[in-house]
Amino acid sequence: MRALLSLLLALALALPAQAQTQAQTDETADAALLVADQVFVEGEERLVATGNVEALQGDTRLTATRITYDGTTDTLSIDGPIRIVDPAGNVLVADQAELDQELTNGLLVGARLVLDQQLQLASVEARRVEGRYTQLSKVAVTSCQVCADSGPPLWQIRARRVVHDQEERQLYFDGAQFRVLDIPIAYIPRLRLPDPTLERARGFMIPSVRSSSLLGFGIKIPYFIPIGDHQDITLTPYLARESRTLEFRYRRAFYRGDLTVTGAISDDTLMPDTARGYLFAEGAFRLENDYQLEFDLAAVSDISYLNDYGVAGGDRLDSTLSLTRIRPDVFFQTNLVHYQSLRASEDNDTQPTLVGDIRYERRHFLDRLGGELRLTGEAHTHYRWSSLNVDGPDADTEVDGRDVARVNAEISWRDRWTLPGGLRAGLSTHLWLDHYSTRQDATSAAEVSRATPGVAVELRWPFQRQGASGGRTLIEPVVQMGWVGGSRPRNPNDESTRVEFDEANLLSLSRFPAADRREHGATLAAGLRWMHRAPAGWTTALTLGKLWREDTDPEFSRSSGLEGEESDWLLAGRFAHPVGLTLSVRGLLDREARLSKGEARAGWSNARMDLGASYLLLVTDADEDRATAQSEWTFDGLWRVNERWSTSLEARYDLADARLDRTGIGLQYQNECVQVDFSASRSYASATNLEPSTDFDLTVALKGFSTGGSAKEYRRSCDQ
Structure with a gap:
């Protein structure tokens, strides 16, 4: 007993x-x-x-x-x-x-220490000291599964002595020898590594190898430095044949927000005797009274640096500082943005470099009259460094030094009613008060003010049917009759040069993206929305739309789909199936049943794979500085071959030029003790990458230490 x-x-x-x-x-x-x-x-x-x-x-x-x-x-x-x-x-x-x-x-x-169910330390003997230290003699360390009949582990560290500090969660090695399949690879007299339970430890992290056709073969060795519990810095020397670079990342967590700063400083043979680099900083902070402060800053030394060093950033960098407050009845936001173009064909002196915006919106729900009264105020300005008041010798037709400021206010009232037979009616009235100020532009008036009224009547008639097996179908035709008074003032079109006609603005009184332009005259918009949910779980939807106007508007370009008194047909559809299949299409169909603009995306995602393909079409349009049509498709995919192997592929092909834009392939292997990532990519010449480049990246991480990731998810037994 x-x-x-x-x-x-x-x-x-x-x-x-x-x-x-x-x-x-x-x-x-x-x-x-x-x-x-x-x-x-x-x-x-x-x-x-x-x-x-x-x-x-x-x-x-x-x-x-x-x-x-x-x-x-x-x-x-x-x-x-x-x-x-x-x-x-x-x-x-x-x-x-x-x-x-x-x-x-x-x-x-005959001691064996297993840390966090991952890292095994087998020794001849172990000594416990003060309940904190475990001293092991003649030790073999690995996170690989060790079985009696499986031979040596994939990797192991043999050491004369290992001390595990249980309080600091550190492992100290004396006379360490790193082995792969029991073959000695390297000897390290003294080595310190964090145990698997420690998330933030000072020291070297997993190195990576990169080979670039521009920079040559190189290696990155990150070093992590914690600074208290709430901040840290990672320094990564990058030593390549053609470059000496120091990358860095600083992070700090505050009580009300967080901050991240990344960047690099380089000295290379691509631009000798020139300091190159970049700096990105982003943060978000919660302030008093529901205010949210956010910033995203970006700067780079030259237009090709990001492509040369494989840093994601795009071909136009925007640095943004914003303050926002959102409440049920009030919206406030102010932004300050600085743009830096990395396109070889664009001059930052003649581009709107500094942009400022303030927007305030308030809603009042009226008890006696009914409906909603909405008050909106907006101020905008943008500045060019150039002082020319005419168009310079470049290829575009914009005034090189034009600076613009505007103030816009809107008072609107809107309401909706349900009529007999399920017909839904809506009415909205608008009054816009606008003032525009233009400097350094010989073609436009310096000061322009206007008051513009508008009204819209909307009718919807939704029909819903539910089948005996549980399927549901919704059909909703909609018609809107709108009118905007006044005429266009003599202020330049500096913000609304690119117009998108889609489901979001089909029923708008103005489809211009900014308030420097408004549509005028009478319009009629008609659309049809169809949605279906099947009992099997798949859903599909289709939207059709078309617009008629009293007079043509010369500000609408050919590819906008709004040129002339009658717009192109707007088509948009989507499909989703529980097996992971998704499909979305959107396009504009002209009078001759040809696509003037189109995009499509298909995806298939399940436990084994994530596949996606997209297509984009833009026709020639002189108003949008597009002398040739743009047509391209992209493909991206991830295939999990089995529990340990996975591969990925990406490609972008320009159909108009019949050439590849970018290709890339990745291969990953991981088990309970190692993770190997290999990738290869080829970038062809572009507006920001004047020289094609080929890059290879290799990273090998030993699992079981906090620097290499967890080994628990891939733990196996000896009979597997």
Whole structure:
């Protein structure tokens, strides 16, 4: 019969008679407990427990076949197999041990330490010191599964001695030798690595190898430096044949937000005697009274740096500072933006470089009159560094130094009603008050003001049908009759040069993206929306739309789909199936049933793969500075071959020029102890990448240490 005995109450753990009562209370709180099939006392100072022995000291648990306690020396002699589990979940296994009564000091023979169910440290013997340190002699360390008949692990670190600091969660190696399939690869006299439970530890991280046709072969060795609990910095020297680069990343968490700064400084042979680099910074902070402060800053030394070094950033960098407050009835936002174009064909002096916006919107729900009264105010300005008041010698037709400021206000009232037969009617009235100020433009008036009224009547007639098997179908025709008074003032079109006609603005009184342009005259918009949800779970939707206007508007370009008194047909559809298949299409169909603008995206996602393909078409349009048609398709895919292998592919092909824009392939292998990532990409000449480049990247991460990622997800048993 199993016996339960408190070692504190036993003779072996009896406290001295002269101990104070408070000391007895404190010791009792950490009393050791013993559970065994059989417990007996030999003489007056020796206690023996045998058969399924389990001892507990605080949160530390020990199991063995036999424990002998000697009260004269306060030591435990333990026969294995021994298993000790500490409060952190680390496991220490041994054949034989001599420990003190608190299981904090002693010697273990044939010891194996398993940290966080990932990293194994097998040794001839281990010594526990002060309950904090475990000193292991003649050690083999690996996170690979080790089985009796499987041969050597994929990798291991052999060391003369390893010390595990349980409090600092660090591993210290003396005389370390790194082996792959038991073949010595490198010898390191002293080595420190974080154990798997430590998330942030100072030291080197996983290096990566990069080979570039522009920079040559190189290696990146990141070094992580924690600065307290809330900030850190990572320095990454990048040494290549044609470049010496220092990359950095700084992160800090605040009580109300966070900050991240990344960048690099380079000295290379691509631009000799020239300092090159980039700096990105982003952050978000919650302020008082529901305000949100966000910023995203970006700067680069030259137009080709990001492409040369494989840094994602696009061909136009925008640095943004914004302050926003959103409440149920109030919206406020102010933005300050700086643009830097990286296109070789664009001059930053003649582009709108500095842009400022303020927008305020408030809604009032009227009890007596009904409906909603909405008040909106907006101010905008943008600035060019050039001082020319005419068009310069470049290819475009814009005034090179034009600077613009505008103030716009809108007062609107809107309401909706349900009429007999389920017909939905809506009415909205608008009054816009606009003022425009233009400088350094010989073709436009300096000051322009106007007041513009508008009204819209909308009718919707939704029909819904539910099938006997649970399917649902919705058909909703909609018609809107609109009118905007006044005529276009003599201010330049500097913001609304690119117009998109889509489902979002089909029923708008103005389809221009900014308030420097408004549509005038009478318009009629008609559309049809159809949606269906099948009992099997798949859904599909289709939207048709068309617009008629009283007079043509010369500000609408050919590819906008709004040129002339009659617009192109707007077509948009989507389909989604529970198996992971999605499809979306959108396009404009002209009078001759030809696409003037179109895009499509198809995707298939499941447990084994993520595939996607997209298509884009833009016709020639002189008003949008597009002398040739643009037609391209892109493909991206990820295929998980099995639990350990996965591969990815991306490609972008220009159908108009019949050439590849970019290709890339990736291959990843991972198991319980290693992760290998390889990628190859080819970028062809573009507006920002004047020289084609080919890049290869390789990263090998050893799992089981906090720098290499978790090994738990891929843990396998020896019979696999």
